[in-house]
């Protein structure tokens with residue numbers, strides 16, 4: 422079978438869920454891109470599609486059998502899905518059982534995983550033991566209601582973060598991936614979408630600049646850390662060959678540095694430039710209140726980052742014993758800080 426390439430119009434994922442007008446624009450973009458591909462004679466090989474978050478459809482408190490596209494964007498989703506159908510393009514959906522758990526503390530945690538430790542939920546004669554099946558089948562029913570049965574479904578994103586949330590840790594991530602890979606290896610699909618399902622993991626590495634508006638977990642989706650080091654052993658084949666993913670090689674690190682209290686700092690708020698010109702009276706008031714704020718805030722205490730090519734030689738042995746050097750935390754003072762402070766820092770970072 423010829424391999425079909427996908428051209429993803431990514432911009433819409435979140436926006437489509439919130440803005441109908443924006444969605445219409447994306448729909449036009451979708452049509453224009455595919456039209457261009459078709460007229461270039463590439464339409465059979467390259468398909469334009471718009472990845473969607475799973476919040477474009479819902480089933481309320483009912484099971485998947487009651488699924489449908491959200492009423493506020495149903496017309497638009499109908500148009501998009503018909504377009505997929507006419508052009509043989511796939512529906513890409515991002516499914517995150519973790520997010521269900523994160524958003525709803527009453528969500529039955531076992532239902533997020535695949536190890537059948539949960540009581541099955543019956544719906545229209547079908548037993549569901551995991552959220553993935555129930556979610557994907559809600560999409561199948563929604564497509565059917567939109568007269569778009571037969572559109573291929575691809576899981577555009579799936580994964581589990583390892584930090585930044587009550588449910589974001591390596592134990593749960595490992596459990597999720599392990600069950601998911603095993604399930605995918607059977608190629609059995611879901612009750613309403615039987616067979617092989619193409620899927621893409623989210624994500625490869627942690628991202629230190631990803632927005633944390635939805636939560637701190639956003640920077641911890643990687644199966645690799647930010648520096649390319651693997652986090653935990655995985656069995657990507659789902660057939661019992663668990664192994665540590667192979668890490669990136671030759672990653673260069675900055676040297677370790679200490680943060681040191683600047684003993685000459687008196688009031689750092691006073692030295693802080695004001696960004697906008699304001700009237701003298703309110704300026705003084707604002708300065709006073711901002712310095713109170715600064716002095717209270719532990720994050721803004723008057724520390725100074727020092728830079729030196731040489732770590733302080735007398736401190737090196739202490740650090741290597743405490744493990745501070747290997748944990749990669751902020752370390753290494755330069756301007757001869759008190760020795761006791763150095764030792765304290767080392768101990769706290771290995772604790």
Ligand SMILES: *[C@@H]1O[C@H](CO)[C@@H](O)[C@H](O)[C@H]1NC(C)=O
Nearest residue numbers: 586587588589590591592593
């Ligand atoms: C992972 O998270 C779960 C749920 O919050 C918790 O019960 C478990 O102890 C955590 N495991 C680790 C190793 O932190």
